[in-house]
Amino acid sequence: xxxxxxxxxxxxxxxxxxxxxxxxxxxxxxxxxxxxxxxxxxxxxxxxxxxxxxxxxxxxxxxxxxxxxxxxxxxxxxxxxxxxxxxxxxxxxxxxxxxxxxxxxxxxxxxxxxxxxxxxxxxxxxxxxxxxxxxxxxxxxxxxxxxxxxxxxxxxxxxxxxxxxxxxxxxxxxxxxxxxxxxx
Numbered sequence: 225x226x227x228x229x230x231x232x233x234x235x236x237x238x239x240x241x242x243x244x245x246x247x248x249x250x251x252x253x254x255x256x257x258x259x260x261x262x263x264x265x266x267x268x269x270x271x272x273x274x275x276x277x278x279x280x281x282x283x284x285x286x287x288x289x290x291x292x293x294x295x296x297x298x299x300x301x302x303x304x305x306x307x308x309x310x311x312x313x314x315x316x317x318x319x320x321x322x323x324x325x326x327x328x329x330x331x332x333x334x335x336x337x338x339x340x341x342x343x344x345x346x347x348x349x350x351x352x353x354x355x356x357x358x359x360x361x362x363x364x365x366x367x368x369x370x371x372x373x374x375x376x377x378x379x380x381x382x383x384x385x386x387x388x389x390x391x392x393x394x395x396x397x398x399x400x401x402x403x404x405x406x407x408x
Contacts, residue, residue, distance in 0.1 A: 253401065254283075256314050260374035260382060264403030266314065268396040276394065278323075278334075279408075281316050282372060284393040291355050291386045298352060300381040314398055315372030315382050318342075323365045332373060332384060340375040344384040357387025368392070376407075 252268035261281065268283055276282065286292040286301075288308015295301045296310055304311025319325050319334045326333040331342035345354050365371060369388040374380035383389065400407050 252396070254314075254398070256398075258314060258380075259377040260316075260380040261314055261376055262400065262403035262405040262407050265401040266398040266403075267401050268398050271394060271397055276317055276320060276370065276391070276397070278317055278320060281314055281398040282370075282394045283312055283314050283396040283398050284372075284389060285312050285395060286310055286386075286389070286393065291357070294355065295381055295385075298348065298350070300348075312395065313372075315380070316374060316376075317370050318373045318375070318383075319365045319371035319388075321365050321367045321369065323371075324363050325365060325371055326363065327384075332371075334371070339373050341378040341380075342373050342375065342384055343378065345378070355385050357383070357385060370394075 254266050254268060255264070256266045257263050266281070285306035288306075288310055292301065292310055293308070296303070301313070302311045303309050306312050318332070318339050324333075324335050327344070328338075329343070330338060332339045344356070348354055365388055368391050370391055371383040371388050373382045373384055
């Protein structure tokens with residue numbers, strides 16, 4: 225093969241891979257590689273008309289302020305396409321408006337039940353003090369907000385550090401298509 229044919233062949237492969245990736249992206253598939261969920265391929269879907277339910281995984285854009293900017297500076301969050309150049313997050317919903325949330329030494333309690341792996345760490349892997357949210361001891365989740373906490377990993381950056389999120393931040397719900405390991 226001449227260099228010209230080889231170059232065209234390589235460009236064709238790159239173009240095909242790009243088109244496949246773009247189709248994958250626009251169809252709502254995402255590769256998730258966070259400590260909050262099993263690594264793998266997840267499918268985004270619109271929020272159901274019935275609203276969010278406990279246990280659903282949400283895909284949301286945090287605001288580019290406060291604890292989220294600090295998390296980005298510390299390397300917990302990467303750069304991404306959300307406003308403020310922060311990556312979108314994938315987190316399981318554990319509490320919705322009206323639910324009781326209590327912080328205890330053995331983890332978060334939601335309506336009296338312990339969320340597995342939800343003990344807040346005092347320091348991160350670099351020895352920096354972890355944030356404690358203002359609504360950490362709130363007993364009832366207010367309207368328009370939710371707590372998102374990974375029961376999958378004790379190292380997830382989630383509501384145990386930033387408190388409840390606004391439901392308006394949620395873009396989609398996510399379901400596993402193929403993941404490494406198990407997911408309920």
